[in-house]
Amino acid sequence: MDEQLKSELRRQGVVATSLQELYNWGRKSSLWPLNFGLACCAIEMIATTMARYDLARFGAEVFRPSPRQADLMIVAGTVTKKMAPQVVRLYNQMPEPKYVISMGACAISGGPFKQGYNVLKGIDRYIPVDVYIPGCPPRPEALIDAFLMLQKKIDEQYLTGPTRPRHLNADMPSEFIVPEFGEHDLVPTQNRDVWQVPLVNISNAGKNESGSD
Amino acid sequence: MNLEAIKSEIEANVPGCRLEIIPNTSPSAQHSLLVDSAHAFTVASFLRDGASVRLDYCSNVTGIDWPLKEISTKTKVKKLVDGVEKDVDEIVKTQTGGYLEAVYHLYSMEQRQGPVILRMRTEDRTDRVHLPSLTPLWRSADFQEREAFDLFGIIFDGHPDLRRLLMWEGFVDHPMRRDYVDPDDYEYEPTAHDEVLKRAKEHQAAEGGL
Amino acid sequence: MSVLTESTIALSSGPVTDPGASQLLEVSMGPQHPSTHGVFRMDVSLDGEQVVKLKPVFGYLHRNHEKIAENESYLGCMPYTDRLDYICSITNNWAYALAVETLAGIKVPERAEYLRVITGELTRLQNHASLVGFLMQDMGASGTPLMYAFREREKILDLFEALTGARMMCNYMRFGGCRVDAPAGWLQQAQKVIDAFPKFLDEFESLLRTNEILMARTQGVGRVSKELAINAGLTGPMARASGVNYDLRKVDSYGIYDRFSFRVPLGEFGDVYDRYMIRLLEMRESLEILKQAMREIPAGPIMDPGTKIRGFRPKAGEAYGRIEAPKGELGFYLISDGTGNPYRFRVRPPSLINLTVLEDMCLGRNVADIVIILGSVDIVLGEVDR
Numbered sequence: 001m002d003e004q005l006k007s008e009l010r011r012q013g014v015v016a017t018s019l020q021e022l023y024n025w026g027r028k029s030s031l032w033p034l035n036f037g038l039a040c041c042a043i044e045m046i047a048t049t050m051a052r053y054d055l056a057r058f059g060a061e062v063f064r065p066s067p068r069q070a071d072l073m074i075v076a077g078t079v080t081k082k083m084a085p086q087v088v089r090l091y092n093q094m095p096e097p098k099y100v101i102s103m104g105a106c107a108i109s110g111g112p113f114k115q116g117y118n119v120l121k122g123i124d125r126y127i128p129v130d131v132y133i134p135g136c137p138p139r140p141e142a143l144i145d146a147f148l149m150l151q152k153k154i155d156e157q158y159l160t161g162p163t164r165p166r167h168l169n170a171d172m173p174s175e176f177i178v179p180e181f182g183e184h185d186l187v188p189t190q191n192r193d194v195w196q197v198p199l200v201n202i203s204n205a206g207k208n209e210s211g212s213d
Numbered sequence: 214m215n216l217e218a219i220k221s222e223i224e225a226n227v228p229g230c231r232l233e234i235i236p237n238t239s240p241s242a243q244h245s246l247l248v249d250s251a252h253a254f255t256v257a258s259f260l261r262d263g264a265s266v267r268l269d270y271c272s273n274v275t276g277i278d279w280p281l282k283e284i285s286t287k288t289k290v291k292k293l294v295d296g297v298e299k300d301v302d303e304i305v306k307t308q309t310g311g312y313l314e315a316v317y318h319l320y321s322m323e324q325r326q327g328p329v330i331l332r333m334r335t336e337d338r339t340d341r342v343h344l345p346s347l348t349p350l351w352r353s354a355d356f357q358e359r360e361a362f363d364l365f366g367i368i369f370d371g372h373p374d375l376r377r378l379l380m381w382e383g384f385v386d387h388p389m390r391r392d393y394v395d396p397d398d399y400e401y402e403p404t405a406h407d408e409v410l411k412r413a414k415e416h417q418a419a420e421g422g423l
Numbered sequence: 424m425s426v427l428t429e430s431t432i433a434l435s436s437g438p439v440t441d442p443g444a445s446q447l448l449e450v451s452m453g454p455q456h457p458s459t460h461g462v463f464r465m466d467v468s469l470d471g472e473q474v475v476k477l478k479p480v481f482g483y484l485h486r487n488h489e490k491i492a493e494n495e496s497y498l499g500c501m502p503y504t505d506r507l508d509y510i511c512s513i514t515n516n517w518a519y520a521l522a523v524e525t526l527a528g529i530k531v532p533e534r535a536e537y538l539r540v541i542t543g544e545l546t547r548l549q550n551h552a553s554l555v556g557f558l559m560q561d562m563g564a565s566g567t568p569l570m571y572a573f574r575e576r577e578k579i580l581d582l583f584e585a586l587t588g589a590r591m592m593c594n595y596m597r598f599g600g601c602r603v604d605a606p607a608g609w610l611q612q613a614q615k616v617i618d619a620f621p622k623f624l625d626e627f628e629s630l631l632r633t634n635e636i637l638m639a640r641t642q643g644v645g646r647v648s649k650e651l652a653i654n655a656g657l658t659g660p661m662a663r664a665s666g667v668n669y670d671l672r673k674v675d676s677y678g679i680y681d682r683f684s685f686r687v688p689l690g691e692f693g694d695v696y697d698r699y700m701i702r703l704l705e706m707r708e709s710l711e712i713l714k715q716a717m718r719e720i721p722a723g724p725i726m727d728p729g730t731k732i733r734g735f736r737p738k739a740g741e742a743y744g745r746i747e748a749p750k751g752e753l754g755f756y757l758i759s760d761g762t763g764n765p766y767r768f769r770v771r772p773p774s775l776i777n778l779t780v781l782e783d784m785c786l787g788r789n790v791a792d793i794v795i796i797l798g799s800v801d802i803v804l805g806e807v808d809r
Contacts, residue, residue, distance in 0.1 A: 035457045039484055039805055040509035040591065042461070050573040065457040080808075082381050083462055083483040086454055112503065115494065116487030117388045117395050118380065137509075137591060181381045185396035197416075239740020239759065240528025269653050270669075273743065273754055273771040318743050318756070318771075322653055322669050328743055353656020353776050356481075364489075379482035379808060389490055 034070035039077025078106035096167035245330035271351035276361035279310035346372035364389035461804030492768035516596035522744030522755035535600035550749035599730030641696035645796035659751025665693030671747035
């Protein structure tokens, strides 16, 4: 529809919209997060929902304890290897359309605990992530920013065509491999369909550092 | 009550036990008492119930790994070399460690005393890693001994429920040991160096490389 | 309309009353559960509504603090301590700083000691305030008490942010003192928050003190005897609710706590209600300490000039340092082998050890009581699993 005509109509009190806009508006305006905290970031997540930062302003205050009723997973905190299968399982149990915010350095890459033997180096090894928020922990404002970013992302989605979101594409998976506990590590250590090891060019790396450190 | 007094009191009350005071040279001066594992339980129950000490509160229980270490010390020794007396360097090798250690920090809530630090050592780090559990005396040792079993592999005989505490069932390693090697979950770093670079190379060789 | 057919699922034959019957219901509460305060799991066996067995399962937030610290410098360990009990980062810093100071024999300047007491007691205030809020939330008072508590907590976090630059992970203390001095006007600002705090406590108490639901749900629930509390190593408000008079601020008088006059509230029954009341009373005592400390704080340096923080290498030896953290006795056991990294870095977590008696408290109670009993223990998983 012609944008000029649409704004002209709106001035006359007639709201014209497309199904896509309506659909996206509906989805982005009532994101129900899963009531699910892992570590330090969860406290900031709670603080975001409290009176001062008031996440309710963005239509996302309804924290659901059950994954069946939620459409946004905020991975708030360090994902340990012992916890990773449960996180993936919870994600699998959420109905489509579903989104993931990876909150904090730990959920992105393991953060300060990256060297730990029981720490998963980023939840994106097993499930797709929509928005990453750096910080340790990110401030409530950062979480709100992530919400706005996610809303914008939803708003820009097309319902048809090759770029349509995953839940409208029957060929795309909505469930992902749940890792199992092995003798030394999780099996598999990553879901290769979701995440590939970014290979560093080892022939050049480290040459500049010789003698330093 | 200082540690020497406690030691002589224990020796008077628990016949046959072998005690040794491990001195602590740091400014904290928290010396500890090494007790042989055969008599540890009797010694500990005396410490808990003996009227003069009454260590009714076991605060902290933990394990420590001391791998076998060879320390070579150089000493100048006078020796006759070809009929002439000379100063010759002689290297003396001493071995330390080679055991796992369990440490208990005991306090007395009644007498406001402490800490009395109790240590027990296993015979080696592989098979003979048994120590008596003190959980029947102090329940606060329950989870902490399980943790030491989980992370260090010390087996506490007499513990009511000795399972892994933090890692999952089916995990085989004891990750807090000094010689534990992390699994290869190689982490990408744009400016890899040192250890990360070494592991990146190993990983990429295993994956087929660039 | 479809016709309802008979269910193919066999119904159990009557209620289970015989304890020997094998028809107990196994419930796995957690690790994802809205009231386990994090990723904590309990394997509960139920006979109808009654708990007959409860086994806690840990490790879902085992972040390997102790292993990582073995490869860190002594200074580098400090930010990690923030993340142990992530609600009270400052008291964690303090316990670690105290352990290193014991290990190396470092003296702390006067003003730094006062700043430690002020920030430490503010931490206790915000920890206890949010804990009672969470406890009410667990009891079903969804919203209001927690909102009130977080409103106060935000005021204290603002003070921390002004002082240290971070809301939660303050990384404020150093061995030998504190990292930064209070900026101009900070103490006045803190004084305002402290003066306004009793109003919140009054409001909170009048909201809930005579609340019938609170009484019915908490009194006589989850009792711990004094003997068991001592034997199981309970510390902090948990132990004091059972009548154990053991407050490290009095016993060890670490820092400068011998200079302040304050009382140690003790409980009589050791139930959830006592643990709740102890926290409310402790907040009032903390305010007393804060008032005295704010009055007496001297000017002066905040760091021991003789301590080299970077490249810090204590002599070989070991030390155990402990403080009265809001959750109980928080201790650090350090072994130095003379190098720049600790040979062994052990955290004595009050939250984990206070959970030793969880099964004892829950046995025979209804399943709904588990949630408030756990809530009254005051755990933070970062510290439980480390």
